[in-house]
Amino acid sequence: NIFAPALNSVVQTTTATLEWTGSDSDTNDTLTYDVYFGTVNPPTEIVSSNQTTTTYSVTVDPSTNYFWKIDIKDNHGGQTDGQIWNFKTDFLKMSSLTIIRDWLCPFKESARYKLI
Secondary structure, eight states, X not given: OEEESOTTEEEOSSEEEEEEOOOOSSTTSOEXXXXXXXXXXXXXXXXXXXXXXXXXXXXXXXXXXXXEEEEEEETTSOEEOOOOEEEEEXXXXXXXXXXXXXXXXXXXXXXXXXXX
């Protein structure tokens, strides 16, 4: 089960925390997770391997589509490949705001700006 970010959701920060749960029919098995994350579908880069926790934080860029999946493994060699999830980002980096500020007010370095 995936908790966050939800399928097709929009992230408006520079980081996203991937959250999921995993289970096995044998409740005594130890589970580990391989986290795949990237901008290609399907995601091919393993950003964390054999992880025991069910969250992973990633840094993201503005106006980008991301894809991720979780493969679950147990301590007896069993594996379940996860489905592909996606989200997109919608925010401006501070460097973009600096360029806008410099263009709007090139002669006032110490001017204060309010984002609306």
